[in-house]
Amino acid sequence: MNFAGRTALITGGTSGIGLATAKLLQEEGARVIVTGTSAGSMEAAGRELGPEVRVLGADVRLAADLDAAMGAVRDHFGKLDILFANAGVGRAAPLESVTEAQIDEQLSINFKGVFFTVQRAVPMMGKGGSIVLNTSFLDEVGIPGLSILAASKAAVRSLVRTLAAELAPRGIRVNGISPGLIETPFHGKLGLPPEQLGQVAAALGARIPLGRFGDAAEIAKAVAFLASDDASFATGSELAVDGGFAQV
Numbered sequence: 001m002n003f004a005g006r007t008a009l010i011t012g013g014t015s016g017i018g019l020a021t022a023k024l025l026q027e028e029g030a031r032v033i034v035t036g037t038s039a040g041s042m043e044a045a046g047r048e049l050g051p052e053v054r055v056l057g058a059d060v061r062l063a064a065d066l067d068a069a070m071g072a073v074r075d076h077f078g079k080l081d082i083l084f085a086n087a088g089v090g091r092a093a094p095l096e097s098v099t100e101a102q103i104d105e106q107l108s109i110n111f112k113g114v115f116f117t118v119q120r121a122v123p124m125m126g127k128g129g130s131i132v133l134n135t136s137f138l139d140e141v142g143i144p145g146l147s148i149l150a151a152s153k154a155a156v157r158s159l160v161r162t163l164a165a166e167l168a169p170r171g172i173r174v175n176g177i178s179p180g181l182i183e184t185p186f187h188g189k190l191g192l193p194p195e196q197l198g199q200v201a202a203a204l205g206a207r208i209p210l211g212r213f214g215d216a217a218e219i220a221k222a223v224a225f226l227a228s229d230d231a232s233f234a235t236g237s238e239l240a241v242d243g244g245f246a247q248v
């Protein structure tokens with residue numbers, strides 16, 4: 001995969017899957033821009049990625065932040081070839097404990113943020129452009145306590161299909177990457193106490209056919225494939241990289 005001369009924007013690119021993808025695309029020659037919301041993670045990502053990667057602060061819930069990020073891409077690179085809409089959030093809670101605020105937060109970031117990120121990115125993309133949306137194994141299986149996160153990701157899976165149909169006449173492909181249980185900081189942000197999180201992780205991990213959690217770098221390789229010319233006839237699809245969790 002050769003991304004020389006191509007510009008890639010990765011939202012939620014300062015840690016986990018987003019950061020791993022930024023590293024890989026940069027290594028393969030892409031000009032990379034990542035966004036984040038945590039000052040600490042942005043600073044750490046900047047050190048790790050080096051001065052050639054632009055690290056921008058942007059909350060995908062805020063139109064002004066999205067406009068500023070897209071303006072930076074336009075001003076510095078003039079175009080956008082690859083978008084990885086990766087920013088997301090998850091909160092675990094049983095049915096009785098789910099609050100309106102939890103629903104609003106997850107749908108606002110995971111669905112509305114993804115939609116408006118794509119909406120603002122597309123005008124800078126031309127024929128041959130590639131958009132990858134981060135879905136989840138949760139759009140295939142039911143896990144107690146993750147109903148809102150799962151619903152938001154199922155909505156993103158639907159967006160993959162509808163946006164693929166809408167953007168196909170422009171020569172822009174849209175696909176989804178469906179990570180399984182991956183060793184990233186995301187799982188530590190579900191709002192569960194460490195002991196309970198460990199129990200849940202052990203129970204779910206025992207169900208993975210390949211017998212282990214995945215690594216962010218493994219997801220990054222799949223994202224790079226979908227973004228590359230090697231996947232030039234793929235659109236509207238969802239690539240599961242979950243160790244077989246939702247597949248067998």
